[in-house]
Amino acid sequence: MTTQRSFADLGVGEPMINVLAAQGIATPFPIQVATLPDTLAGRDALGRGKTGSGKTLAFCIPLVDRLARMRYPLGPNGLVLVPTRELASQIAAVLEPLAAAYNLKVTTIFGGVPQSRQVAALRSGIDIVVACPGRLEDLMKQRMISLDTIEVTVLDEADHMADLGFLPAVTRILAATPGHGQRMLFSATLDNDVDRLVKRFLRNPVTHSVDAANSIVPAMTHHVFHVAGGEAKKELVHRLASGTGRRVLFMRTKHQARKLAKQLTESGVPSVDLHGNLSQPARDRNLAAFSTGKARVLVATDIAARGVHVDAVELVVHVDPPADHKAYLHRSGRTARAGSAGDVVTVVLPEQCKDLRSMMRRAGIDVIPQHVTAHSAPVQALVGEIAPYHASAHKAERTPNSAHPKGNRSRRSRSSVPRQRGHIEGRRVQEPATNDAVGRKGAPQRRHEGCRTSAE
Secondary structure: OOOOOOHHHHOOOHHHHHHHHHOOOOOOOHHHHHHHHHHHOOOOEEEEOOOOOOHHHHHHHHHHHHHHHOOOOOOOOEEEEOOOHHHHHHHHHHHHHHHHOOOOOEEEEOOOOOHHHHHHHHHHOOOEEEEOHHHHHHHHHOOOOOOOOOOEEEEEOHHHHHHOOOHHHHHHHHHOOOOOOEEEEEOOOOOOOHHHHHHHHOOOOEEEEOOOOOOOOOOEEEEEEEOOOHHHHHHHHHHHOOEOOEEEEEOOOHHHHHHHHHHHHHOOOOEEEEOOOOOHHHHHHHHHHHHHOOOOEEEEOHHHOOOOOOOOEEEEEEOOOOOOHHHHHHHHOOOOOOOOOEEEEEEEOHHHHHHHHHHHHHHOOOOOOEEOOOOOHHHHHHHOOEOOOOOOOOOOOOOHHHOOOOOOOOHHHHHHOOOOOOEEOOEEOOOOOOOOOOOOOOOOOOOOOOOOOOOO
């Protein structure tokens, strides 16, 4: 029988232990137990673990600890590179109280907001920067920031950086940091050339793999619900969204995410959307509404699969099945985080059966599909208590293209608003078209055989 180790046992300083205790965090997670003895000792580290495993604290603690122990030249001494704005904001929120215990200052750098405020923060004196590659490189080229004084560099979600095409920028940024500094890289997988970053920039790294890249969270229960057609799908999704707890619904396109959030809100289920067409202030407002409980449902595209960390999400619904198994695992990782339980539902139309079976097999998930309607017992069990009707005073944030009431758009307003494909950290990204719109009319109603999704 092994004894549970405490943060103090791992070498974490008392000021940080007090901050963690005030947040109700008393016991380290396995990834933290595995990595902290090495990272606190200053070693380069490669950490691999599934989403929701506690990786953020695993690198925030040693980052703050090293900068607090030693005096460094003026300028940012710590750098955390992340793929999305939402992730940058959430990591900064974890870092700030830990850093404040040692009078260290934290700021974020990403696109979608005026750079003047970020430059002003840098000039005021910043110890730790949490940045997305695009805006950081822009400021480097303008000589608004230098990485010459960086002592600790963290690369989080490295595999997602690769998926988004950021590795060339990440390589240039890492090359601009001093070679003697400590470097930590956290990634769910080492594919897509992430291993090249490890070989080039990490010196004799200690590797800790707490879970396999596609391991399933024990407290996460997976369900596959087959529906007969578009109308049945719409009714089922509305039913799944109607419970009292937090739910995240994933769509494949920004248009359908916006549309579903609006439909749910108008039906008495306060909902907000999150996708690439929203401005950064709009993203922040919608995410805050979901985090504080003003909105019970977040309807998102894949842009939110890795950047949203909200406690107590009890249900994730793949309204549109994801494009691949990696997207499935990261979407699903919005629930069952930090030891909590959660359920994941994939809604499947008859024509999606074959692709879903292949995807689930690659994800390593063994689940028996169920043919359901909105009123089936398995659905009711997941919905639980129906939340009271809520008048739609809180409306989902609208994108520029939906700002004008229908039928009241001038010719000028139509042409002056640019059509957008969605963006991540200032980059345009195609959010694919889909014919799986919730509630589309004329959807096939043919009879079909059940398709197994077990990993045989």
